Amino acid sequence: MSESVVITDVGPRDGLQNQPKILTTQERLALIRAIAEAGVPQIEVGSFVSPKAVPAMAGTDQIFANLELEAFATSSIALIPNMKGYELAAAAGARTVTMVLYASDGMAQKNAAMSMAEAELVTVEILKLAKQDGIEVIATIAVAFACPFDGATDPAVTEAVVDRFINAGADQVVLADTIGAADPQQVRALTASLVKQHGAVKLGCHFHDTRAMGLANVFAAVESGIRRFDSSIAGLGGCPFAPGASGNVATDDIAMMLQQMGFETGIDLPKLLQASDLAQRLTGTAPGGRAKAWLQGHLTKLAS
């Protein structure tokens, strides 16, 4: 009877590339398996970017070669920055790729040395190819609410990008609050408008907890009908090109909140907290979520 929400853990990509310690391929695989074993339905397992630019993501082809996630019913996603990344991801066996679009020119220039429009052209070109190859494409719109360089994002700009990429055939379009500066009223308004125009099936949100509003923004989006969220195990993350951004919303916390609110996530929370502990042990810097309070003693009985 209850409604489902699809959580995508982006910790093994967005998280690991934004903390100081570089994990080995075996450590990255151990973390991905722990998240999959907890029942998280989608995991962004790595990116096909230049190992010089992002050393933590070197060897993502080896991650794909060693994944046996089929046993866990979890989908693996690769982030790709360009056509070369797409070719590497496809060759490695990725069935879903994420591409980054921009709702500001300032961020597009800093992150990708392109304009917004140029980044869109690259993505449309890859999207066409992916359709032929039977590979799913997630279009993630960076700075969909606010940009550290250009200030507040005009909702009309974000809406126009969403419109173009839903029409271009993107399988999912994700609104990313890259620097964690959005407030829930802003999120409620933009997501309600987009759900009204496009329905909720293809729309997702990606929040950071920089200003402690992460779960408030998730709730605001849920109220608008959004049922897809990115989050990061143990709150790992940030953005190397966005000064001031702190970790993603913790998968631990978002899963706890949504389950407590009665949504099906497919996630086994005690197992997820084991994965969270592993993320903290492996990195030494993951902040960890607050969901441990849920497990501790008497609080457990409140969560059903």
Place this chain on the structure above:
Amino acid sequence: MSESVVITDVGPRDGLQNQPKILTTQERLALIRAIAEAGVPQIEVGSFVSPKAVPAMAGTDQIFANLELEAFATSSIALIPNMKGYELAAAAGARTVTMVLYASDGMAQKNAAMSMAEAELVTVEILKLAKQDGIEVIATIAVAFACPFDGATDPAVTEAVVDRFINAGADQVVLADTIGAADPQQVRALTASLVKQHGAVKLGCHFHDTRAMGLANVFAAVESGIRRFDSSIAGLGGCPFAPGASGNVATDDIAMMLQQMGFETGIDLPKLLQASDLAQRLTGTAPGGRAKAWLQGHLTKLAS
């Protein structure tokens, strides 16, 4: 044009009594003054309880004797547990007192060695006296959403307590999520129902951030029309009789979020962050809010 929200900082009472270091009267006064100077309209400055039971609150009469808060247009509130506390508060010059009611017998017994009904009788008796004395009474309903001893609170129980105390003439009735276990859907439902029955003017909410849902719950209550919130400078707090409870929602964060959403709070955020720094220096344990991200560098320009 914009709507107002009234924030009550409960840090100098709820916060200071729940952290290990006992501050001197001068330190407590310095913290209260710093919060008042930031424009916070109401401050719970202390409680008139047994100094044996709560050593951190000894000498609250000296706090009142030394307060010169009139200059800051800030109201001072005293928490009182019983008739003796009321008499001490009235003698000390308190113009507003807070009394605690319970939405579970388990919590009433642990916190006050009374049943819910007995606690209500005590409060009604004091309420009558306060009316004669011209002293305002805030009735705070502990465990309004969930109890660490009795589990989830039946909303009908909380609604009945609210109903009795609004009818009995309480000036404000505050719903307290004492252990920080409420989720925003639950908050949205209960507050919407209560606002429909009683209007929002006398209703307030008091959230803890135990499960990272503090600001999500504030947003949910705001959507229902609630315009009064308790919070604690630098997120100080907890509850000594409620195992597992962590700090109150930080005043820093709630003020940041509400101002970003366009509400008037009367609070000067940079000055508030100075008070937050002071709370952290004085106690050594206050977690601090996330609002510092708002002030740091480029993020500032996003907040208007």
